[in-house]
Structures are given as C-alpha cells and as structure tokens.
Amino acid sequence: MIKVSVSNNGFSVHGHANFKPYGEDIVCSAVSAITQSIASGLNKFCDASFASHDGLLAVYVNNPDDVCKALLYSLRYGLQQIQKEYPQYLSLTEVWNYV
Numbered sequence: 001m002i003k004v005s006v007s008n009n010g011f012s013v014h015g016h017a018n019f020k021p022y023g024e025d026i027v028c029s030a031v032s033a034i035t036q037s038i039a040s041g042l043n044k045f046c047d048a049s050f051a052s053h054d055g056l057l058a059v060y061v062n063n064p065d066d067v068c069k070a071l072l073y074s075l076r077y078g079l080q081q082i083q084k085e086y087p088q089y090l091s092l093t094e095v096w097n098y099v
Helices: 026-045 066-085
Strands: 002-007 010-015 048-053 056-061 090-095
Touching (some): 002 066, 010 066, 026 056, 066 090
Parallel strands (some): 002 090
Antiparallel strands (some): 002 010, 010 056
C-alpha cells in the first residue's frame, strides 16, 4: 500500500501499491505522476526542502504562501480521486492547520 500524508506545509509518500506487477501498476504510476508534478511546482515556486530515499519522498515548505497551499490542495484533491477508485492501495492522511 502507498501511504501519503499531506498537510498545509508539505507531504510525504512511501510504499508500493502492488496493484499489478512492476511496469504495469497504474496506481503507482498515478501517485508518482501527481506527487512528482506537485514536488516540481513546489520546488519552482516555493521555499521547499526535499528528502528522498528507499521509496520515500518527503517535501517540506517553509512559510507556505497561497501558491504553495494551492499546489498542496491540488495534490490532496488528485490523491482523493485516486483513493476513491483504489482505496485498498492508497492510504491518505490529511493534517490541515487553518490559521
């Protein structure tokens, strides 16, 4: 199972869906595509730091502005759509601090 945690100042993702064999796993591909796209956007437009090792990607945003928050909300929405279709392969934890 892929486990993702999303908050208003970053996200982390780790694990494998094991929906299909390597190279055919559309759940893994979908989660990878959206998380890498959002990570790229956070890298370009936000003050973000990254950690990646052994199947883990973690992104932390220092002082997220509205653009950063919009990217993180987009990640949340996209992952919710995937989770609706494949709930046994994706665990999504959300931690939103409204200040």
